[in-house]
Amino acid sequence: MGFLKVEGLTKVYDNGVVALDNVSFTVERGEFLGVIGLSGSGKSTLLRCVNRLVEPSSGRVILDGIDVTALDVPSLRAERRRIGMVFQHFNLVKRKSVLVNVLTGSLARQGTIASVLGSFSAEDRAKAMQCLEIVGLADRARVRASELSGGQQQRVAIARSLMQGPDLLLADEPVASLDPATSHSVMDHLERANKELGQTILCNLHFLSLVRRYTTRVIALKGGELAFEGRPEEIDEDWFKRIYGEQAREVGIE
Numbered sequence: 134m135g136f137l138k139v140e141g142l143t144k145v146y147d148n149g150v151v152a153l154d155n156v157s158f159t160v161e162r163g164e165f166l167g168v169i170g171l172s173g174s175g176k177s178t179l180l181r182c183v184n185r186l187v188e189p190s191s192g193r194v195i196l197d198g199i200d201v202t203a204l205d206v207p208s209l210r211a212e213r214r215r216i217g218m219v220f221q222h223f224n225l226v227k228r229k230s231v232l233v234n235v236l237t238g239s240l241a242r243q244g245t246i247a248s249v250l251g252s253f254s255a256e257d258r259a260k261a262m263q264c265l266e267i268v269g270l271a272d273r274a275r276v277r278a279s280e281l282s283g284g285q286q287q288r289v290a291i292a293r294s295l296m297q298g299p300d301l302l303l304a305d306e307p308v309a310s311l312d313p314a315t316s317h318s319v320m321d322h323l324e325r326a327n328k329e330l331g332q333t334i335l336c337n338l339h340f341l342s343l344v345r346r347y348t349t350r351v352i353a354l355k356g357g358e359l360a361f362e363g364r365p366e367e368i369d370e371d372w373f374k375r376i377y378g379e380q381a382r383e384v385g386i387e
């Protein structure tokens with residue numbers, strides 16, 4: 134049991150900041166796990182340790198029985214093909230077209246180096262167009278990524294992740310810079326990836342209303358330590374204050 138097992142994960146940055154302190158939790162296949170906590174509580178560090186964009190100082194990350202923390206570089210690269218990532222700042226190649234950005238999701242899958250459109254197969258191009266249709270951006274395929282709005286860019290990032298077809302998707306504050314309507318549209322796409330494609334999702338979120346609406350389970354970090362683990366509806370006022378502090382007030386996104 135346990136598709137993703139995080140065991141005693143600790144990250145101490147070079148400057149001495151303890152960003153994660155002995156964090157352990159398990160995620161089952163198909164869960165949509167929300168990760169919450171104050172700014173600086175370690176949420177991004179946690180997501181980045183799962184695919185070793187940040188190297189953990191100690192502890193283990195076990196994905197589907199494979200100890201990710203013990204892999205050498207080539208094996209890690211192969212394993213990362215199963216792990217998608219959607220970042221807060223979109224992480225697109227801005228001067229490339231929307232379609233090419235989505236196609237790079239297939240590079241993660243195939244491990245090939247192809248930087249020009251011509252080197253992608255017709256099959257891949259058709260699939261990339263399908264992924265763009267899912268996020269409602271097929272008509273923008275030829276436009277440069279830099280010409281899209283923030284919300285559209287985030288949807289391109291999701292299309293790229295659909296193209297990759299990961300087993301595990303790490304979404305690091307995917308709606309942090311988006312308006313409420315666009316936030317819901319992006320979250321709806323993540324929900325479909327979860328429910329219809331069976332992707333297991335770990336998603337950092339600032340708004341509890343989104344956590345309640347979209348996630349199946351939640352963990353909270355406080356000062357790098359695990360402060361809560363449970364269902365979204367269990368986060369009552371008491372828990373809210375324990376996670377965010379006595380002075381905190383909930384602000385929503387409708």
Ligand SMILES: Nc1ncnc2c1ncn2[C@@H]1O[C@H](COP(=O)(O)OP(=O)(O)OP(=O)(O)O)[C@@H](O)[C@H]1O
Nearest residue numbers: 146147148150152171172173174175176177178179
């Ligand atoms: N590269 C780094 N070098 C040194 N310290 C870092 C680095 N990255 C993050 N930190 C520190 O580690 C702690 C956790 O940061 P992290 O970005 O994981 O928090 P977060 O919960 O994702 O915050 P936010 O919600 O603001 O994005 C913070 O104190 C931060 O200053």
